[in-house]
Amino acid sequence: MANIREIQSRINSVKDTMKITNAMYMISSSKLTQARKKLADTEPYFYALQGEISRILRHLPELHHSYFNKRENIPAEERKIGSIVITADKGLAGAYNHNIVKLEEEILSKPGQHKLFVVGELGRHYFAKKDVDIDTNFRYTVQKPTMHRARDISAVILDQFNNHELDEVYVVYTRMENAVQSEAEVLKLLPLERGGDFGEMKMPLNMYREEIELNPSPMDVMNSIVPSYINGMIYGCLVEAYASEHNARMMAMKSATDSAQDLIKDLSILYNRARQAAITQEITEVCAGARAQQKKS
Amino acid sequence: MDTFGLKIIASDGVFYEGRCKKLIIPAPDGEKGILANHENMVIAVNVGVAHMSLDGEEWKDIAVGVGFVEIVNNRVTLIVDTAEKPEDIDVRRAQEQKERAEERLRQQQSIQQYYHTQASLARAMNRLRVSQDKKWNL
Numbered sequence: 001m002a003n004i005r006e007i008q009s010r011i012n013s014v015k016d017t018m019k020i021t022n023a024m025y026m027i028s029s030s031k032l033t034q035a036r037k038k039l040a041d042t043e044p045y046f047y048a049l050q051g052e053i054s055r056i057l058r059h060l061p062e063l064h065h066s067y068f069n070k071r072e073n074i075p076a077e078e079r080k081i082g083s084i085v086i087t088a089d090k091g092l093a094g095a096y097n098h099n100i101v102k103l104e105e106e107i108l109s110k111p112g113q114h115k116l117f118v119v120g121e122l123g124r125h126y127f128a129k130k131d132v133d134i135d136t137n138f139r140y141t142v143q144k145p146t147m148h149r150a151r152d153i154s155a156v157i158l159d160q161f162n163n164h165e166l167d168e169v170y171v172v173y174t175r176m177e178n179a180v181q182s183e184a185e186v187l188k189l190l191p192l193e194r195g196g197d198f199g200e201m202k203m204p205l206n207m208y209r210e211e212i213e214l215n216p217s218p219m220d221v222m223n224s225i226v227p228s229y230i231n232g233m234i235y236g237c238l239v240e241a242y243a244s245e246h247n248a249r250m251m252a253m254k255s256a257t258d259s260a261q262d263l264i265k266d267l268s269i270l271y272n273r274a275r276q277a278a279i280t281q282e283i284t285e286v287c288a289g290a291r292a293q294q295k296k297s
Numbered sequence: 298m299d300t301f302g303l304k305i306i307a308s309d310g311v312f313y314e315g316r317c318k319k320l321i322i323p324a325p326d327g328e329k330g331i332l333a334n335h336e337n338m339v340i341a342v343n344v345g346v347a348h349m350s351l352d353g354e355e356w357k358d359i360a361v362g363v364g365f366v367e368i369v370n371n372r373v374t375l376i377v378d379t380a381e382k383p384e385d386i387d388v389r390r391a392q393e394q395k396e397r398a399e400e401r402l403r404q405q406q407s408i409q410q411y412y413h414t415q416a417s418l419a420r421a422m423n424r425l426r427v428s429q430d431k432k433w434n435l
Contacts, residue, residue, distance in 0.1 A: 038309075041309050041310040042308055042309065042310075044306050044310070044311050045306050045307065045308045045309075045310075045376065048306050048374060048376050049376060052339075052365070052367060052374075052376065055367075056339065147308050147309070147378065147379070151378075152413075155409065155412075155413055156409070159409045212337045212338060212339055212369065213336065213337065213338045213339070214338070214339050214340075215324070215329075215338050215339065215340045215341070216324065216325060216326050216340075216341070220325055220341050221339050221340070221341045221365060223341070224325075224341035224342070224363060224364065224365050225341075225364075225365055227363075228363060228364055228365075228376075228378055231378065232308060232378075235308065
């Protein structure tokens, strides 16, 4: 059986670790509430934008715009595929980062010329070791997502897409399914897909369609809507990822604290047993000594 | 005077929802006014000042960012990336933002950065313009 002092120091070290995990749990849970509020605030904007593009497409099915151009004439091997990968800045968040990295590896294994835009320090370190093209000017943290940052990111993406430096753009991020569950997901950002996100119309031909005029011109309206849609999309993804990150970290830290408590419980039983054994032994020794003295006299 | 349903959605929440009588928005080719029972239309909106009049008499200014307005069946939805009341604007911050943008414009930068800074400058000047009318007369 282990020495009493050894067990004691083990208990103390577990207790210290537990203090840290507990503090991290509390920090994450307060950040999560903030992130949730932000998410709830953005949702109307996000859904209104999405609904609007689908409405315009429904009423003007023949509308053509460069953001809808799939560039199908480019063969699969030569397509330039960009992915925005949103990871955390730090580890200790359970499987959160791992899931994202795994999804991105899946994309990388497909044919095409890949280019990565990594948001978050951890992912940057991971992919820096791999043999992939990473946009090095693209340095953003994931803490406290703001509209400003989303604007920066979408400006870079749209610019490269318009200059044919990118043919497809994906976002790899984690979406909050509900309060406890979140799932890593790949979202196609560009080119916009008719039917995909925007619920392709399946209207009977004889149905009356409202006439909507686009002012000053359909092109101007689309030019104004699409960048803000992309922008809103990226912002939404950043906020979702931020919320899920803290959710994941909260869960990981909670289970760490719980198992630390279990460990302490087991260790203190062990400690008490060792202490009891030592006392028993001492008593036996004293008794044996006393009896030996009695026999002498 | 007839009213129409107005909903102003900014990226950080719903800015206003309710009935409205007159609305003026900054479009790329000049300001446009919207009254009740307007034709169905989607209009692009530029960075600028929107005016809305809930009772038909008193005008309220709103600093808006880029986006668009959609008019369908007497319901108007204004979707913009930012919408701010004059009293919510921090004049000093807007001033700083303007100076920062101006300084960046003077430096050499790529075309993309140039557009970016220009947009930032436009937003800052717009904020300042809206908050200017609300200055305290001491």
